[in-house]
Amino acid sequence: MPVEPPVASPRTLAEAYSLLAEALHRPVAGGTDLLVQITGELGDAPERVLDIWHLDELRGIVMESNALVLGALTTYAEIRRSPLIAEFVPAFAEAAATIGAAQIQNRGTIGGNVMNASPAGDILPLLLACDAQLVAGTAQGERRITVREFWPGYRRTALEPAELLLRIRIPLPAGRQLRYRKVGTRRAQAISKVVMALAWQPDGDASWRDVHLALGSVAPTPVRAPGTEAVLEGQAPSEAVADRAASTLASELSPIDDVRSSADYRRTVAARVLHRVLRDEGGW
Amino acid sequence: MSYRFFVNGDPVEVEVPGMRRLLDVLREDLALTGTKEGCGEGECGACSVLLDGAVVDACLVPICQVDGTSVRTVEGLGTQEQLNDLQAAFLETGGAQCGICTPGMLMAAEAFLATGAAASDEAIREAIAGNLCRCTGYTKIVEAIARAAEQRRSSGTAPL
Numbered sequence: 418m419p420v421e422p423p424v425a426s427p428r429t430l431a432e433a434y435s436l437l438a439e440a441l442h443r444p445v446a447g448g449t450d451l452l453v454q455i456t457g458e459l460g461d462a463p464e465r466v467l468d469i470w471h472l473d474e475l476r477g478i479v480m481e482s483n484a485l486v487l488g489a490l491t492t493y494a495e496i497r498r499s500p501l502i503a504e505f506v507p508a509f510a511e512a513a514a515t516i517g518a519a520q521i522q523n524r525g526t527i528g529g530n531v532m533n534a535s536p537a538g539d540i541l542p543l544l545l546a547c548d549a550q551l552v553a554g555t556a557q558g559e560r561r562i563t564v565r566e567f568w569p570g571y572r573r574t575a576l577e578p579a580e581l582l583l584r585i586r587i588p589l590p591a592g593r594q595l596r597y598r599k600v601g602t603r604r605a606q607a608i609s610k611v612v613m614a615l616a617w618q619p620d621g622d623a624s625w626r627d628v629h630l631a632l633g634s635v636a637p638t639p640v641r642a643p644g645t646e647a648v649l650e651g652q653a654p655s656e657a658v659a660d661r662a663a664s665t666l667a668s669e670l671s672p673i674d675d676v677r678s679s680a681d682y683r684r685t686v687a688a689r690v691l692h693r694v695l696r697d698e699g700g701w
Numbered sequence: 702m703s704y705r706f707f708v709n710g711d712p713v714e715v716e717v718p719g720m721r722r723l724l725d726v727l728r729e730d731l732a733l734t735g736t737k738e739g740c741g742e743g744e745c746g747a748c749s750v751l752l753d754g755a756v757v758d759a760c761l762v763p764i765c766q767v768d769g770t771s772v773r774t775v776e777g778l779g780t781q782e783q784l785n786d787l788q789a790a791f792l793e794t795g796g797a798q799c800g801i802c803t804p805g806m807l808m809a810a811e812a813f814l815a816t817g818a819a820a821s822d823e824a825i826r827e828a829i830a831g832n833l834c835r836c837t838g839y840t841k842i843v844e845a846i847a848r849a850a851e852q853r854r855s856s857g858t859a860p861l
Binding site (some may be wrong): 419420421422423424426445447448449452453455456466468470471494517518519520521523524604605606 | 719721722742743755757758766813
């Protein structure tokens with residue numbers, strides 16, 4: 418039987434803040450990560466749990482002055498169904514559809530993906546590519562953290578123990594393009610071997626500006642690939658550019674061998690996936 | 702702590718630790734053993750149940766989050782004497798072999814049929830992508846779900 422640590426189920430954010438200020442709690446949202454960890458087989462179970470599932474303040478997807486704001490408790494199923502996501506950042510719906518299957522999509526949340534801080538977190542490269550901001554709070558107030566500073570190391574986040582992740586803000590510059598690719602063992606229920614998000618601003622002459630390339634499962638945290646971004650910056654996605662970008666990406670990444678994949682495989686596949694995205698965009 | 706919710710339409714109240722898994726509450730505290738445990742980590746779907754109509758893995762849901770909701774398990778589909786149409790379709794097509802995945806398959810399929818979505822092969826396969834059958838009897842399972850979908854459509858019981 419799994420361990421059953423004590424749990425508090427606050428009904429308001431204020432109540433949650435005061436519980437977090439009193440003692441260290443491990444928050445649980447949809448439970449798709451934490452409920453696996455309370456078996457005690459993967460290390461120590463948390464001593465105390467804070468069930469945030471009933472905090473309705475953390476639900477919903479709204480438009481807020483050129484940014485899409487997702488409550489931390491927004492599930493993957495909600496992301497897949499959202500008309501706002503479909504209109505402004507459909508790549509998020511594509512990503513949500515690759516996560517687990519119906520059972521996981523009905524429970525797993527974007528905030529959980531961010532806070533679990535797995536290098537394989539499927540949504541995380543999209544957040545990096547979009548320059549998302551993470552809004553965290555305590556009883557003293559809220560602060561915004563840029564996504565580039567959010568995962569300082571393997572499975573670590575920039576939050577203090579008493580802070581709660583509240584919302585995710587995705588800025589929406591007009592015309593910005595975003596693409597998503599995931600490679601796993603099968604289409605459903607697969608932890609990614611390589612996950613990639615690419616964002617750019619199209620220029621008048623078909624060239625790209627402000628290129629952001631982000632990857633998961635290839636480093637201890639989700640990462641950007643600045644060397645490859647520099648190759649793509651100011652260029653149109655021609656075959657020659659795609660060749661150079663793919664080889665730069667292969668040399669820029671240093672993935673590891675693990676149970677899911679080898680470093681060589683990840684490097685090769687990441688380069689090939691990028692090449693195909695560029696080919697699709699270039700139309701050659 | 703005490704938690705109150707509905708199981709297959711009946712109100713229940715359990716006095717259990719809040720982090721107890723819904724799966725354990727169903728099987729151990731409420732003696733509803735139709736729901737099976739396979740992997741216990743959200744990979745296999747054997748413990749699939751409906752939580753307010755949405756299919757979930759009961760091994761990943763702490764009971765504190767079930768308070769005030771409505772749960773439907775395989776016991777809530779048909780009875781021993783009177784199977785529901787989906788269960789009957791599984792029986793008729795040979796959609797059940799060893800049986801361990803069947804309750805979860807039924808609940809994932811039930812959630813899919815309730816959406817009223819067109820029951821294409823691809824849509825059915827996506828709907829049960831979170832449910833593993835160790836006998837690998839997927840073809841018959843997909844056939845069973847398609848048959849039930851067709852029956853509901855032609856009898857007008859599918860939701861619009």
